[in-house]
Amino acid sequence: MSVLVDNNTRLLVQGITGKSGTFHTQQCMDYGTQVVAGVTPGRGGETFEEKVPVFDTVKEARAETGCNATMVFVPAAFAADSILEAFDAGIELVIAITEGIPVMDMMRVKAASCHTKSILIGPNCPGIITPGACKIGIMPGYIHQPGRIGVISRSGTLTYEAVWQLSSRGHGQSTCIGIGGDPIHGMTHQQAAQLFTEDPDTDAFILIGEIGGTEEEEAAAWIKEHCEKPVAAFIAGATAPPGRRMGHAGAIISGGKGTAAAKKEALLDAGIAVAESPSEMGATLLKHMGV
Amino acid sequence: MNIHEYQAKALFEQFGVATPRGTAASTKEEALEAARGLNAGQVVVKAQVHAGGRGKGTFKNGFQGGVHLADSPEAAQDLAEKMLGQVLVTHQTGEEGKLVRQVLIAESVDIAKEYYFAILMDRESERPSIIASSEGGVDIEEVAASQPEKIFKEAIHPALGLQAYQARKIASQLGFTGKQIRAASSLFLAMYDLFISCDCSMVEVNPLVLTTGGDVLALDAKFNFDDNALFRHPDIAAMRDPAEEDPREVEASKFDLNYIGLDGNIGCMVNGAGLAMSTMDIIKHCGGDPANFLDVGGGATEDQVKEAFRILLGDSKVEAILVNIFGGIMQCDVIAQGIINAAKTVDLNIPLIVRLEGTNVEQGRALLNESGLALITADDLGDAARKAVEATRAA
Numbered sequence: 001m002s003v004l005v006d007n008n009t010r011l012l013v014q015g016i017t018g019k020s021g022t023f024h025t026q027q028c029m030d031y032g033t034q035v036v037a038g039v040t041p042g043r044g045g046e047t048f049e050e051k052v053p054v055f056d057t058v059k060e061a062r063a064e065t066g067c068n069a070t071m072v073f074v075p076a077a078f079a080a081d082s083i084l085e086a087f088d089a090g091i092e093l094v095i096a097i098t099e100g101i102p103v104m105d106m107m108r109v110k111a112a113s114c115h116t117k118s119i120l121i122g123p124n125c126p127g128i129i130t131p132g133a134c135k136i137g138i139m140p141g142y143i144h145q146p147g148r149i150g151v152i153s154r155s156g157t158l159t160y161e162a163v164w165q166l167s168s169r170g171h172g173q174s175t176c177i178g179i180g181g182d183p184i185h186g187m188t189h190q191q192a193a194q195l196f197t198e199d200p201d202t203d204a205f206i207l208i209g210e211i212g213g214t215e216e217e218e219a220a221a222w223i224k225e226h227c228e229k230p231v232a233a234f235i236a237g238a239t240a241p242p243g244r245r246m247g248h249a250g251a252i253i254s255g256g257k258g259t260a261a262a263k264k265e266a267l268l269d270a271g272i273a274v275a276e277s278p279s280e281m282g283a284t285l286l287k288h289m290g291v
Numbered sequence: 292m293n294i295h296e297y298q299a300k301a302l303f304e305q306f307g308v309a310t311p312r313g314t315a316a317s318t319k320e321e322a323l324e325a326a327r328g329l330n331a332g333q334v335v336v337k338a339q340v341h342a343g344g345r346g347k348g349t350f351k352n353g354f355q356g357g358v359h360l361a362d363s364p365e366a367a368q369d370l371a372e373k374m375l376g377q378v379l380v381t382h383q384t385g386e387e388g389k390l391v392r393q394v395l396i397a398e399s400v401d402i403a404k405e406y407y408f409a410i411l412m413d414r415e416s417e418r419p420s421i422i423a424s425s426e427g428g429v430d431i432e433e434v435a436a437s438q439p440e441k442i443f444k445e446a447i448h449p450a451l452g453l454q455a456y457q458a459r460k461i462a463s464q465l466g467f468t469g470k471q472i473r474a475a476s477s478l479f480l481a482m483y484d485l486f487i488s489c490d491c492s493m494v495e496v497n498p499l500v501l502t503t504g505g506d507v508l509a510l511d512a513k514f515n516f517d518d519n520a521l522f523r524h525p526d527i528a529a530m531r532d533p534a535e536e537d538p539r540e541v542e543a544s545k546f547d548l549n550y551i552g553l554d555g556n557i558g559c560m561v562n563g564a565g566l567a568m569s570t571m572d573i574i575k576h577c578g579g580d581p582a583n584f585l586d587v588g589g590g591a592t593e594d595q596v597k598e599a600f601r602i603l604l605g606d607s608k609v610e611a612i613l614v615n616i617f618g619g620i621m622q623c624d625v626i627a628q629g630i631i632n633a634a635k636t637v638d639l640n641i642p643l644i645v646r647l648e649g650t651n652v653e654q655g656r657a658l659l660n661e662s663g664l665a666l667i668t669a670d671d672l673g674d675a676a677r678k679a680v681e682a683t684r685a686a
Contacts, residue, residue: 020590077522102520103412104490110417111449126619138589140619140650155565156589157617161672164617164648181564183414210565213414236568239575240584247549247564247586249519250414255432260572277576278569279673 002130002175003150003195003202004093004119005069009134012037012061012091014082015073016048024073024097024138025052031135037061058082058089069093071127071136079123080105087116095136096123096186103249106184113186120186124248126156126178137178139163147172149285150196150205152189154181154248158208158236158278165282166206171291174202181248183212189219197227204230204289206281207272211237212250212258217266224270232285233267234275235260292516294530295339297395299512306485309478310509313397315339322371322396326364331398334361336370338379340389341535343513348381350374351388357381360399367396392534400508405498406465407431408479408509410486412493412517413446419486421445421453421479425465427498453483467507474507475499482509489527490520539583539602546598548587555580557679558603558612560596562587562621570615573672579680582609589620596629597636604637611642613679615672616649623647623655631662642667642682646675 011028015021016038026049029035037055038048044056055061058070070091074082079098086094101123113120121128127137131144143160145167153159159178166173177192179185189207196205209216216235223231238260240246242253253259267274273288275281294302297315304310312329316322326334338345338357345357354373361367371394380388405427413420423443426434435442443464447453458476467475478499486494493515500510521528533541543550549564553571557579561567564586571581583606587599603612616626626647633639646669647655659666667682669675 076519100519102490102523103492103517104487104520107412107417107419107449138620143649153565155563155568157561157563157619158565158569160617160619160649161566161569183412184417208565210568234569236565236572238572239581240568240571241551241553244551245518246551246568246584249517251564251568277573277673278566279573279671279676 002133003199004175004177005128005130005134005136007133009069009136010034010036010065010067011136012039012058012065012067012070013073014039014058014070014086015075016040016052016054017043018073018075021073027141028071028135031141033134033136037065037067058085058091062089062091067091069095069136072096072098072123074098076100076102080109083109083120084112087112087118091118093121094118094186095121095125095127097125097127097137099124101182103182103184106182110184121177122180122186124182124185125180126159128175128177130175131173139176139178143167144176145172148174148201148203150174150199150202151176151208152192152196152205153178153208154210154250155208155236161278162206162208162281169282169286171282171286174199181210181250183250189215190222193219193223193227197229202229204285206285207231207233208281209233209235209263210248210251211235211240211246211260212252214258216263220266220270220272223272230273230285230288232273232275232281232288234278234281235263235267236278292518292521292531293341293535294514295341295393295532296337296511297339297393298530299514300395300397302485302489302514303509303512306481306488308481308485308509309474309507311398311400313395315393315395316371317375317393319368319372319375322394323364323368325396326361326367329396329398333399334367335359335397335399336361336367336374337395337397338374338391339393339395340379340384340391341532342381342383342389344381344383345379348379348384351378351380357391371396389535400500400510401503402500403503404501406500407434407497408482408499409493409495410483410491416446418449419447421447421461423461423465427500431497447483452487453480455480467501471501471505471507478507478509489524490517491515492517539606543585543599543602546595548585548595548599548602550602551584553581553583554608555582556608556610556683558582558606558609559615560585560587560599560603560612561615562589562591562617566615566617570613570672570676573676574613574679577676577680579676579683582606591621591625591629593625593629593632596626597633600630600633601637604639609641611644611679611682613675614643614645615675616647618647618649618651618655622651623649624651624658627655627658631658631664634664639664644669644675644679644682646672
């Protein structure tokens with residue numbers, strides 16, 4: 001019914017006692033996510049909301065609770081260290097919500113990630129949700145519905161927009177993955193597309209990209225070769241001026257690379273239906289599916 | 292973030308990157324003193340603005356060129372006087388040009404050959420990459436297109452860093468020989484140290500020069516720093532020059548608002564970077580022109596919304612405002628209250644189009660309805676953009 005996370009996901013929260021960590025952990029618990037542990041160095045032995053044990057290290061949290069996914073809310077200056085700690089403890093899925101991590105830090109994290117089996121999602125992302133089963137991240141739960149459409153996105157609010165368009169037309173989602181807006185990050189568009197292509201409970205998916213980098217082009221090339229499911233896409237930033245960082249650190253056209261036009265061309269070439277306007281993401285996919 | 296050439300020179304000196312000696316001057320007296328201090332036969336006087344094409348630029352007072360040679364300290368003072376306080380227009384500044392508040396006085400060098408050398412963070416390979424060319428002092432994009440064989444690339448391992456053999460290899464590819472190879476490769480290694488230590492996203496040396504005396508020097512450089520890493524480099528953050536930036540952007544940054552000024556007439560206020568970009572896109576799609584990119588973020592307060600409004604209304608080109616909020620974490624009633632508060636304190640005399648969706652949307656809409664504000668509500672993103680474009684046409 002989903003990819004990566006479901007009812008069996010046992011979640012750790014790194015930075016659980018911080019302001020946003022506390023708020024969003026509560027939201028995830030309210031949604032039904034099994035939050036089994038928290039980590040804040042120096043606060044080991046405390047209990048979060050009278051339910052969740054807090055540990056000093058990820059290693060202890062893993063040994064005591066068997067957590068198999070972590071949500072990182074640690075401030076940007078220390079977040080890379082927290083991600084590496086999660087890798088070291090063997091946490092299968094690491095979801096980094098933190099925004100504003102220095103690029104050099106992420107470069108080192110990615111260089112280290114080839115020696116681990118952990119899957120990294122983010123940073124600077126809304127997280128991942130399998131509607132009705134497990135919400136890990138900062139997305140508003142109520143806009144989602146369980147269903148059979150996947151969503152992959154570099155942008156938080158644009159994901160909500162797409163989900164809303166689907167849900168309000170009566171089409172639920174299998175899983176929605178926010179891969180994040182940073183130039184160097186974990187799971188790519190292509191890797192997420194591969195998961196949805198192989199998932200028997202996903203019928204079709206939407207890929208939401210933005211200017212900067214070449215990930216959308218790489219995903220398009222992969223989809224052209226390997227994916228038979230209907231795919232729709234939208235690329236944000238067609239009107240963005242070159243050389244300016246549009247909010248997301250990764251959303252920048254530099255040296256003539258990463259334009260929306262080049263991405264749209266690659267997507268169309270792969271047989272993907274490209275929405276011309278962000279208000280038509282849902283409708284474009286449904287039309288492409290013939291429903 | 293960008294810095295001035297004289298600041299780049301200071302960083303070069305700090306990291307041992309060979310560069311001609313020089314000092315910044317903000318008055319003609321300082322210029323005279325700086326030129327005397329160099330004790331060089333000939334000096335170069337360069338206008339300090341954040342824009343390329345200075346040498347070929349024109350001052351609004353008619354003086355030609357923002358880069359000149361001077362044969363004596365007095366001549367340097369004379370040139371500085373002609374540039375300081377004047378507005379320089381280059382192909383990168385736009386018609387309005389940039390005010391020159393400082394000049395760089397540097398020793399002049401006799402150039403035998405010019406090269407191009409850059410280090411950048413390559414997002415595809417997720418590691419730093421060196422790009423160098425034996426064709427320097429020109430537009431590197433043109434060289435890449437017309438003579439790709441003259442461009443050399445070297446990927447650097449994130450953990451190992453630039454190795455000495457790699458630096459020698461690049462030096463050799465560029466055509467350096469004999470003692471020049473050691474001079475060039477030590478410059479490259481020092482430059483890499485600077486790149487990593489200062490959290491740069493790009494350092495571009497154009498030109499890198501070989502002097503007739505056989506020295507290899509970084510003559511001019513363009514730096515980009517990773518804004519996310521400035522917190523650990525207060526010395527570099529202090530090099531920021533707000534006078535070089537769009538005043539609207541400087542104002543917005545005071546309130547932690549993510550704002551980028553554009554040239555259109557529809558002011559935008561949106562939450563989330565992707566949605567903010569898409570809002571610009573859909574305005575264009577409907578035949579309109581956005582005045583800005585503005586992401587108020589996921590957790591904006593009423594005050595931030597109010598300040599955002601003030602900045603949008605302070606832009607004389609803005610003829611309508613489009614508010615597009617998809618409340619996730621951001622609650623629609625908070626946004627609505629911010630809009631209402633802003634409308635009380637500022638004179639809202641242009642059409643305001645509001646599209647709210649998401650968390651607490653009913654409370655948000657009710658607040659706006661009860662406020663008596665003359666605003667245009669929209670059902671969805673497409674509807675909002677169409678109404679905003681119509682409003683500017685009617686204006």
